Amino acid sequence: MIFSSLNHCWIEVIDVVDLLYYSKKCPYIGCSNQINIMIKTILSAFAIAAIHTTSIAQYTFSTEKMAPCTEVKNQQKTGTCWSFATTSFLESEAIRMGQQDVDLSEMYVVHNIYKDKATNYVLRQGKANFSQGALAHDLIRAVTKHGVVPESVYSGRDNEEEIYNHSELEKGLKGYLDGIISAKNIDSHKWQNTVDAILDIYMGDAPESFVMEGDMKMTAKSYARKLKLDVKDYVNLTSFSHHPFYNSFILEVPDNYSNGSFYNLPIDDLLNTIEFALMEGYTVAWDGDVSEKGFSSKNGLAILPITQSEEQWKSPVPEQKVTQQSRQDDFMNYSTTDDHLMHMVGVALDQKGTKYFIIKNSWGEISNYKGFLYMSEDYVRAKTVGVLLHKDAIPAPTSKKLFTSIK
Numbered sequence: 001m002i003f004s005s006l007n008h009c010w011i012e013v014i015d016v017v018d019l020l021y022y023s024k025k026c027p028y029i030g031c032s033n034q035i036n037i038m039i040k041t042i043l044s045a046f047a048i049a050a051i052h053t054t055s056i057a058q059y060t061f062s063t064e065k066m067a068p069c070t071e072v073k074n075q076q077k078t079g080t081c082w083s084f085a086t087t088s089f090l091e092s093e094a095i096r097m098g099q100q101d102v103d104l105s106e107m108y109v110v111h112n113i114y115k116d117k118a119t120n121y122v123l124r125q126g127k128a129n130f131s132q133g134a135l136a137h138d139l140i141r142a143v144t145k146h147g148v149v150p151e152s153v154y155s156g157r158d159n160e161e162e163i164y165n166h167s168e169l170e171k172g173l174k175g176y177l178d179g180i181i182s183a184k185n186i187d188s189h190k191w192q193n194t195v196d197a198i199l200d201i202y203m204g205d206a207p208e209s210f211v212m213e214g215d216m217k218m219t220a221k222s223y224a225r226k227l228k229l230d231v232k233d234y235v236n237l238t239s240f241s242h243h244p245f246y247n248s249f250i251l252e253v254p255d256n257y258s259n260g261s262f263y264n265l266p267i268d269d270l271l272n273t274i275e276f277a278l279m280e281g282y283t284v285a286w287d288g289d290v291s292e293k294g295f296s297s298k299n300g301l302a303i304l305p306i307t308q309s310e311e312q313w314k315s316p317v318p319e320q321k322v323t324q325q326s327r328q329d330d331f332m333n334y335s336t337t338d339d340h341l342m343h344m345v346g347v348a349l350d351q352k353g354t355k356y357f358i359i360k361n362s363w364g365e366i367s368n369y370k371g372f373l374y375m376s377e378d379y380v381r382a383k384t385v386g387v388l389l390h391k392d393a394i395p396a397p398t399s400k401k402l403f404t405s406i407k
Contacts, residue, residue: 058314058315058316059301059314059315059316059350059351059374060350060351061348061349061350061356061374062348062349063346063347063348063358064279064346064347064348064349065278065279065281065346065347066345066346066347066348066358067092067096067278067281067282067283067345067346068092068095068096069088069091069092069095069283069343069345069360070088070091070092070095070102070103072360072361072362072364072365072370072371072372073088073106073362073364074164074362074363074364075106075164075362075363076163076164076165076364077163077164077165077166077167078110078132078164078165078166079131079132079133079166079170080106080107080110080132080164080166081340081341081342081362082133082134082135082136082138082139082255082287082341083106083107083109083110083113083134083139084106084341084362085136085285085286085341085342085343085362086136086139086140086285086341086343086388087104087105087106087109087139088343088360088362089136089283089284089285089343089388090104090139090143090148090227090229091103091104092283092343092345093229093283093390094227094228094229096281096282096283097228097229099227099228102227103150103151103152104148104149104150104151105148105149105150105151105153105154105155105156106151106156107154107155107156107157107164107203108146108148108149108153108154108156108206108220109139109142109143109146109148110156110203111154111156111199111203111206112142112145112146112206113134113138113139113142114169114173114195114199115192115195115196115199116138116142116258117129117130117134117257118130118173118177118192118195119192120257120258121174121177121181122177122180122181122186122191125181126177126178126181128257129254129255129257130170130173130174130177130257131170131254131255132166132170133254133255134255134257134258135236135253135255135256135258135260135287135338135341135386136236136285136287136341136386136388137234137236137258137260137388138257138258138260140231140234140388141231141258141260143224143229143231144231146220146221147219147220147221147222147223147224148220148223148224148227149207149210149220149223150210150212150223153207153210154204154206154207155204156203156204157203157204158204166202168202169198169199169202169203172198172202173195173198173199176191176194176195176198177191177195207220233390233391233392234388234389234390234391235263235388235389235390235391235394236251236260236261236262236263236386236387236388237262237263237264237265237270237273237386237387237388237389237394238251238262238263238264238265238270238384238385238386238387239264239265239266239267239269239270239324239327239384240264240327240328240331241324241325241328242328242332243264244264245264245265245266246263246264246265246401246402247263247264248261248262248263248264249261249262249264250262251385251386253337253338253385254338255338262386263402265398265402266324267322267323267324267327267381269398270384270387271377271380271381272395272398273389273393273394273395273398274344274357274380274387274389275347275355276393276394276395277389277390277393277394278344278345278346278347278357279347280393282389282390282392282393283343283344283345283389284343284344284387284388284389284393285341285343285344285387285388285389286341286342286343286344286359286380286384286387287338287340287341287384287385287386287387287388288336288338288339288340288380288383288384288385288386289330289335289336289337289338289339289340289383289385290302290339290340290383291337291339292304292379292383293308294308294312294379295379296313297361297363297366297367297373298366298367299313299367300367300368300369300372300373300374301313301373301374301375301376302359302373302374302375302376302379302383303317303319303375303376303378303379304319304320304322304376304378304379304382304383305317305318305319305320306318306319306320316350316351316352316354319376319378319379320378320382321378322378322381322382326382327381327382327383330382330383331385336382336383336385337385338385338386342359342360342361342362343359343360343361343362344357344358344359344360344387345358345359345360345372346358348374350374354376354377355376355377356374356375356376356377357374357375357376357377357380358372358373358374359372359373359374359375360372361373
């Protein structure tokens with residue numbers, strides 16, 4: 001069984017062989033949506049199985065726990081990691097709750113967030129962040145307001161060969177909005193309709209409704225309800241000492257344009273919560289800094305070595321000691337910023353017993369780990385800006401202390 005070690009036994013190997021054989025007679029683009037998604041799920045399963053016990057150079061990882069997740073995708077030349085990471089997170093949530101054949105559209109949410117950011121930017125008279133970036137809770141909020149659709153219904157580009165690139169779109173939208181703001185006399189209907197038109201030109205028309213297999217007509221909201229994802233179940237956590245612990249605060253990072261609140265935990269409690277969640281079969285949307293020299297997507301590693309050297313990519317090396325104060329200092333002096341969001345899906349140990357978190361990235365199937373990477377516990381401790389997870393994934397003592405304090 002492919003997912004036997006994941007406690008998620010869906011497909012026998014013989015079924016995989018048969019399906020891949022018949023898929024040769026049914027070209028990928030021509031297959032039905034259900035078969036397309038099943039093939040993607042199978043290929044993703046092989047990728048997951050390949051990293052359960054992995055040895056690259058002198059690193060040998062053994063997986064302690066890994067939750068089911070969908071295939072690695074590629075955000076390409078866009079700053080939409082937040083959508084790819086959190087969409088992957090929601091797909092794993094849907095799988096955890098018994099859904100199958102889940103492949104959600106990242107760009108449908110991006111389309112709606114651009115509109116939301118445009119309104120925010122104009123109402124704040126240009127004194128707000130307008131960029132491609134956002135955070136995990138923005139996707140959750142957008143799904144609540146607008147719903148979500150399958151990737152097969154809306155890809156956000158004209159064809160599969162087109163590369164995602166939002167540079168011109170972002171600059172064009174911002175330039176237009178700056179012009180509207182400077183005009184001082186605003187007709188809200190006209191400028192908002194123009195924003196919609198610009199987005200439709202660059203990303204394609206977002207569907208108002210669509211037909212699922214079986215001729216069932218659905219909207220984005222009804223499809224979101226079908227997935228049975230209760231957005232009220234998801235919470236943000238962080239760990240910074242310039243605000244009281246076991247309270248919530250608005251995290252001061254540029255991409256938090258919507259002023260989302262985060263529950264604040266001491267770093268030890270945050271690390272324990274992340275590990276507990278993963279070991280219990282949940283996954284985590286991770287936001288953090290990837291500018292460190294110890295972060296290498298091509299090597300599939302994120303580590304925090306005491307001394308930088310080429311040896312660190314060949315075998316485990318001693319890492320820096322991270323404290324609450326050291327991570328706070330890095331945040332205050334901009335050494336730690338919210339560069340990138342990714343999807344935490346598991347826990348592993350190297351040959352020395354050092355703990356790593358298995359990360360699904362959104363930069364395509366790069367490195368020997370096919371788009372996954374191993375992030376050391378010290379790196380997570382130092383460079384995590386925030387996480388989003390299901391509230392039931394928080395250990396009971398921490399949850400009780402946290403939510404009792406908030407009340």
